[in-house]
Each structure stands twice: as structure tokens, then as C-alpha cells.
Amino acid sequence: MRYIVGAAFSALWRNRFTSFAAIITTAVMLVVFTAFLAINDTLDKMIDTLGRRTNLVAYLVDDAKPSEVNALISSIGARPGVDQVNFISRAEAASSFRETLTDLAEVLDVIETNPFPASIEIRMLDPAGALEIAEELRLNTAVVEQVLVRADVVGKLLRISRMARIGGTIIVIALGAVTLFVIFNTIRLAVYSRREEIEIMKLIGATDWFVRGPFVIEGAFIGVVGAGIAAVVFVVGYSNFGPVLNSLVAFLPIQTETGFVANLTLFTVLVGAVVGSVGSFFSVRRYLET
């Protein structure tokens, strides 16, 4: 075992240019891959948020009686096709505005009264029934001032996002395959350049593992270091670029908590180690079997 580890590192050093090239290739491929995973994740989150949007909003008259409002909520909630009915008080509307559009929050400070009406947000299981409910709400003028139907828009957005999600998954898989292919081939080239060494070891009577061991460790090392570089680039890039993007486009749900970044980093390094060592294993096997 000591020989195998020692041989692996001395070979890495001896072939340092090839090793370096393999590490950089691995790093570049994994940076692209993780960046795309992050983009896909953001897209996913966006779609989730969209999906949670309400289909119908009924803004209430300011002097609506609470009993009437409650009656309306329960009657709508009982209808088939309705998923959820939420009451948003005026105060909640104001604070939600402050939270989502932070840049505009100061506007509220200038206006002394709360300009937001209370509202009922209705989420449909099936946006198709939304128009009928909207009509009914409009007739209830004692409670409802205005009705906003977003059924069509939301429906379209959901369709688009569903397609985007499928497209994203396909691209992730394709890019993943390309990443594996490139890393795998880089290692194969590195092994190929040393096929004579493998041949000599075999002729002297080295066992398969004696020949293969150092290559597998080298591959794992190249994979881990390449992935490590990719992870560093990703973490630095994400932590600098993410907030900037978030401030530019406020509604983009870019993950800024470290848990996501840490998970993705760990995943990247793991991919590097596995692809590196497994790649070497199979690359050497070709020469062992001849």
C-alpha cells in the first residue's frame, strides 16, 4: 500500500504537465457543470414561486365587516377547484411590500397612511374555474371592491416553466455526460502516455492491482484537486456574483445561504474523486487485458 501511494505521487510529479492539464480540464468542466446546476436550481425555485402565486385576488372595500369577509372566505374555500383561500390584512400587505421590494420600501415611509387594501388571495387547483369565481366575487359589492384574475397569465407561465424545467434537466444530464466524457478521456490520455510503463510492469510479473493502484490514486487525486479548484471558483463566484444579481433582479430566488453552496461543493468534489478514480481504473484495464 505504501508503495502504491508513493508511486502514485511520484508519478504525478514526474508527469506534472500532464497531471496539471488533467486537473485544469477537470476544474473547467466542473465549474461549467456546477454553474449550470446553480442556474437550474434558481430556475427551479423561480418556478416554485410562480406555482405558489395566486390565480385570483379580490381587493376588499375598506369598511367590509369581518363577519361578511369570513363568510365569503368559507364559501369560496368550499367550492370545488379551489385549493386555498388566504386573507391578507392591510398591515400584512404593507409589510409584504416592504419585504419583496426593499428598494421601494422608503416610499411607504413617505406616505403616512397605509395605501394597501385588505385582500383575499385565491389559489385554484385548476385555473379554469377562476373566471366563474371572479364573476361571483364582483357581484358581492358589499365586500369586494375589485377582482384581479391572473388565471391565464399564471397558466401560461406554468406551462412555460414546466418546459423550462424539462429542458433544464435534459441540459444538466447532457452537460454531466460531457463532463464525465472529457474528464474520463483526459485521464485515458494520461494513462495512454504511460502504456509502456504498464507493459513493462506486467512483463515483470506485477499483479493487476500493483499496476492499477497508483493510477487509481492518481486519478482520484486529479479529480479531487480539479474539483477542489472548481469548488473554490464556484464558491467565490457565487458569493460575489449571487448578491449582485439578486440586487439587480430582486425577484430571482438565488440561494444565498451557505448550505446550498456547501452541498454543491461537496457534490463537486465527490464527483471529481469518483470520476477520477473510476476513469483511471477503466483506462488502465484496457492495457492490462492485452
Added chain:
Amino acid sequence: MSMIVLHDVVKMYRTGAIALDHINIYIPQRDFVFLVGPSGAGKSTLLRLLTKDQEPSSGTIYVDGINITRLKRSEIPSLRRRIGVIFQDFKLLPNLSVAQNVAFALKVTGEDDKRGREFVAQTLDTVGLANRADHYPFQLSGGEQQRVAIARCLVTRAPIVIADEPTGNLDRETGWETIKLLAKVNAQGATVVVATHNQELVNRMQRHVIALEDGRVVHDEMVSGYYA
């Protein structure tokens, strides 16, 4: 006792070309054999079958009393450790020094200890390369590189040494020195098989000569052999 026996061995390539055609060969222990014949006669193929680098199409091969045609893949390394191999192009590891190249054979067998290192020095002395131990292959002449390859066979005390055109890349004098060194290895107890088409060397040595032509044994002279 017999060291190497080939019984009715045929080697046919996928293309249909026959490299060895019903070969029967008997090589006793401690023998020094020349395998002669023109290029393409099947000499190299025959040597490759001995190390299980290639498989015969049919027939049986015994090496050191073992039917190697029945060996499992996992048993091949232990066969190869009993056979030292020498090539025309030396096949030294370019990144290792002379001493490291020789010691590498011991590493493979796990004998790379203090005694092993002493044995490496001793072996290099035997082949006359004691003062070259720290040189690298590219710093050596062809004859010296071939001596490193021979030292690599000696150090594992392999009972069989096979050499494929060991003098092919060497000048006349160096080639002769190499053959003399192989004779010394033979004198120390190893069975030596040398494939060559160097008529002069064969006739000068007058040992067991097996002549191949078109994959067939055309001539087998156990003693005082000649390559006509």
C-alpha cells in the same frame, strides 16, 4: 528434468495466418537454447506464448512443470516472476535510475527490503554496471542498457530467462558481450532461451539450436548446434 515443453502447439491469428504450425519443442533445465530463423518464422510468437502474453490456438505448454495453458488470469503474474524477459529495445523504465530499474523487479515481488537492495548492488556488479547505478537509461549506451535488462532478470533469480533479439540493436562486439553475459546467467543455473537471427553468434556459441521456418521446426540440434 524438462523446463519448457511445447506439445503440438498451433498459433493461428484471427486473420487466418498461421504463426506456429504444430510445434513440438523440449528444453531441459539449465539448457541454453537459440531459437533461430528468418523474420516472421514465429520466434517472437513462441516466446510470447511462454509468458502468456499470447494464447496458443491449440496444444499444451509446460513451463517449470506447470501446464500454463490452463493458468487463470490471476496466476499469470507468478508465472512471469519465474521468467526474466529481455528485449531488443531493452524496455527499461525511462524515469528510473539503473539501480531503481533493477530494484523495480524486486518491488513487484515484494522483496524490496534491505537484503534486496544489497542484492541489487551485487547484481549490478555482476553485469559490470556498479559505477552506473545512479545513471538513467538515456545516459547509457545500448550495450549498457541491455545489461541493465539482464540485471533485472538476475535480481529476481528467475529460473528461466528468455531474450527476444537481445543483440538486434547492438554492434557486433557489444552483442557478443551480451551473449557471453547470458551464458554466465545460464552457468549460474538459469534456463536461457534466445531468439535471434544472428548467425555468427549462434555458430560461435555452439549450443542447442532450434530453427523455425514458416512456423515450423525445421531443425533441432540439442548439442553443438549450428545455424546454417
